[in-house]
Amino acid sequence: MAHILLRHRDIPDIHRLEVYKKNGGFAAFKNAVTNMKPAEVTDVVKNSGLRGRGGAGFPTGLKWSFIDNKNWPHYVVANADESEPGTFKDREIMEGNPFQFLEGVAIASYAVSANVAYVYLRGEFWQLAEFLDEKIAEMEEAGYLGKNLFGTDYSLKLYTHLGAGAYICGEETALLESIEGKRGQPRVRPPFPPSYGLYGKPTIVNNVETLTNVPLILANGAEWYKNMGTPDSAGVKIFSLSGRVRKPGNYELPFGTTFRELIFTHGGGVQDSRKVKAIMPAGASSSLILVDDEKVLDTPMDYASVRTLGADLGSASVIVVDETVSMDWLVNKTVHFFRHESCGKCTPCREGTYWMSHLTERIHDGRATKADVDLLLIVAKQMQGKCLCALGEFSTMAVVTGIERFRNDFEKVVKA
Amino acid sequence: MSLATKYPKEVKQILSKYPPEHKRSAVMPLLYLAQREEGYLTKTAMQEVAKIVDITETDVAAIVGFYTLYHDKKEGKYRMQVCTDLPCALRGADQFMENLCANLGIKVGETTEDGLITLEAVMCLAACDKAPVFQTQGPDGIKYHENMTVDRTMELIAALKNAGGEAK
Numbered sequence: 001m002a003h004i005l006l007r008h009r010d011i012p013d014i015h016r017l018e019v020y021k022k023n024g025g026f027a028a029f030k031n032a033v034t035n036m037k038p039a040e041v042t043d044v045v046k047n048s049g050l051r052g053r054g055g056a057g058f059p060t061g062l063k064w065s066f067i068d069n070k071n072w073p074h075y076v077v078a079n080a081d082e083s084e085p086g087t088f089k090d091r092e093i094m095e096g097n098p099f100q101f102l103e104g105v106a107i108a109s110y111a112v113s114a115n116v117a118y119v120y121l122r123g124e125f126w127q128l129a130e131f132l133d134e135k136i137a138e139m140e141e142a143g144y145l146g147k148n149l150f151g152t153d154y155s156l157k158l159y160t161h162l163g164a165g166a167y168i169c170g171e172e173t174a175l176l177e178s179i180e181g182k183r184g185q186p187r188v189r190p191p192f193p194p195s196y197g198l199y200g201k202p203t204i205v206n207n208v209e210t211l212t213n214v215p216l217i218l219a220n221g222a223e224w225y226k227n228m229g230t231p232d233s234a235g236v237k238i239f240s241l242s243g244r245v246r247k248p249g250n251y252e253l254p255f256g257t258t259f260r261e262l263i264f265t266h267g268g269g270v271q272d273s274r275k276v277k278a279i280m281p282a283g284a285s286s287s288l289i290l291v292d293d294e295k296v297l298d299t300p301m302d303y304a305s306v307r308t309l310g311a312d313l314g315s316a317s318v319i320v321v322d323e324t325v326s327m328d329w330l331v332n333k334t335v336h337f338f339r340h341e342s343c344g345k346c347t348p349c350r351e352g353t354y355w356m357s358h359l360t361e362r363i364h365d366g367r368a369t370k371a372d373v374d375l376l377l378i379v380a381k382q383m384q385g386k387c388l389c390a391l392g393e394f395s396t397m398a399v400v401t402g403i404e405r406f407r408n409d410f411e412k413v414v415k416a
Numbered sequence: 417m418s419l420a421t422k423y424p425k426e427v428k429q430i431l432s433k434y435p436p437e438h439k440r441s442a443v444m445p446l447l448y449l450a451q452r453e454e455g456y457l458t459k460t461a462m463q464e465v466a467k468i469v470d471i472t473e474t475d476v477a478a479i480v481g482f483y484t485l486y487h488d489k490k491e492g493k494y495r496m497q498v499c500t501d502l503p504c505a506l507r508g509a510d511q512f513m514e515n516l517c518a519n520l521g522i523k524v525g526e527t528t529e530d531g532l533i534t535l536e537a538v539m540c541l542a543a544c545d546k547a548p549v550f551q552t553q554g555p556d557g558i559k560y561h562e563n564m565t566v567d568r569t570m571e572l573i574a575a576l577k578n579a580g581g582e583a584k
């Protein structure tokens with residue numbers, strides 16, 4: 001099947017404006033601005049079943065419909081922070097198919113009557129930001145951005161904004177604080193961004209992949225999109241496959257594709273033909289799925305089915321862990337990440353990740369006792385439900401499921 | 417020379433991205449600009465950025481302290497930031513780092529004797545399918561180096577050195 005998002009793999013040079021245009025580019029945006037009311041655009045997206053690709057899976061059209069029309073101006077912000085360990089899809093989209101992404105930002109902006117939109121990129125995407133700046137300039141030149149677009153009174157400006165190395169800035173309210181020139185710490189919610197966002201104004205924040213779907217949904221219709229994937233998870237998804245597989249990379253597949261197809265048909269199977277021991281479907285924030293039965297691999301990858309395995313699909317960053325990996329090592333890695341990335345605003349997360357990292361290090365070094373493993377589990381469970389943002393919660397997922405589902409790996413390395 | 421006199425065009429362009437009443441938003445891009453030449457932020461540079469966007473020096477220092485890509489100390493001319501996060505570690509990143517340290521004769525966090533390279537271990541860089549991977553942060557910005565070997569890394573370092581990379 002031809003790609004819907006990673007179209008640069010089928011169409012050479014689609015990153016060039018004339019090539020993108022020749023392949024239908026900007027027709028959806030032009031049609032929306034000249035022939036549709038903003039609410040009609042939102043309705044198409046709502047009916048397509050598109051859900052956010054940043055992790056939470058929130059229905060995109062519904063989010064857009066929450067924009068507060070009593071408070072102005074409105075903003076759209078594209079979340080290109082992409083910092084979840086195991087996630088590398090947004091980068092490929094922006095590098096390979098930048099105009100489809102930017103057209104998605106433009107359509108979203110029209111749908112919520114925003115005249116300014118920002119693309120927030122993680123600081124490491126420094127070269128990519130320069131590249132997008134060039135693409136934005138080309139769009140201005142060609143009349144797809146700027147004042148009185150297509151002879152209407154709708155105007156739109158796009159800008160990039162670079163972060164500077166902080167995973168927490170992927171959380172949408174921390175991201176908004178960061179654009180405002182502050183430390184990237186999450187806000188207390190509610191209010192949510194559609195009523196109180198950038199500069200306190202109504203703002204829609206969407207992931208890069210989410211927005212890149214939008215031009216083709218408008219061009220081909222809601223039904224076309226809805227017919228792909230599963231009833232609960234419409235459309236296609238880019239699965240970032242990493243870890244112990246022969247061919248790691250991005251694979252764009254319909255929702256509902258099985259883990260087996262992703263790992264074996266596309267990913268070439270496990271390195272050295274070893275067995276899959278565990279899968280993390282949502283990067284380092286995942287629960288560890290125990291693969292003790294081959295049948296687990298036949299689970300379809302959609303939001304509802306993955307939940308039956310005691311995990312969330314999240315950003316669909318599938319990390320494959322083979323039988324040679326011990327979970328005490330793995331959990332030490334994930335906890336180290338979250339300890340480093342905790343923004344420090346709330347106590348359970350700041351202190352909890354600190355204590356967990358001490359314990360995982362002791363356990364991994366072989367200095368711990370069985371009681372330390374129990375204590376680690378208690379600390380993690382104590383944190384759950386008490387943190388200001390989801391990062392705190394994320395930090396406990398691999399710990400709790402690691403100990404509960406792979407207890408042997410921990411008991412093996414502790415002192416008697 | 418001050419930032420505003422040295423880079424008038426850049427400063428103006430950065431400020432134009434944000435509503436005039438929210439020029440504080442320009443603080444991050446201005447800090448990148450100020451850091452460009454020396455590789456770190458001097459106290460004077462931070463004071464100046466504070467003045468341009470009309471916030472206190474303490475506010476600027478808090479931002480510099482919060483984000484890992486801003487630096488308030490002079491280190492090597494290039495920071496070599498190797499990803500050792502979980503997905504890369506599953507593909508040999510820790511071993512790569514160890515071999516690189518042995519070749520450079522330094523530990524993680526240290527700088528080579530000639531002042532060219534500071535070696536750092538960092539979190540996921542969104543290139544997990546291309547491990548081992550690192551970035552170089554230096555005068556010419558931030559660049560990716562993917563699917564690396566120790567040999568190719570040593571060649572890159574030699575090239576940086578020849579390109580006038582020797583630190584003063």
Ligand SMILES: Cc1cc2nc3c(=O)[nH]c(=O)nc-3n(C[C@H](O)[C@H](O)[C@H](O)COP(=O)(O)O)c2cc1C
Pocket residue numbers: 051052053054055056057058060079080081082083084167168169170171172173205206207208210211389390391
């Ligand atoms: C700690 C944390 C990190 C996040 N990182 C990202 C990220 O890198 N990219 C992203 O799109 N969303 C990220 N999110 C989710 C955003 O908060 C937000 O839900 C998302 O950008 C909304 O877009 P969507 O509805 O299109 O998914 C993160 C959330 C949390 C709690």
Ligand code: SF4
Pocket residue numbers: 168185186341342343344345346347349350387388389390391392393
């Ligand atoms: S949970 Fe962690 S990252 Fe989130 S606000 Fe609290 S300290 Fe910050």
Ligand code: FES
Pocket residue numbers: 085086087499500501502503504505539540541542543544545547549
């Ligand atoms: S874990 Fe190294 S780039 Fe993602």
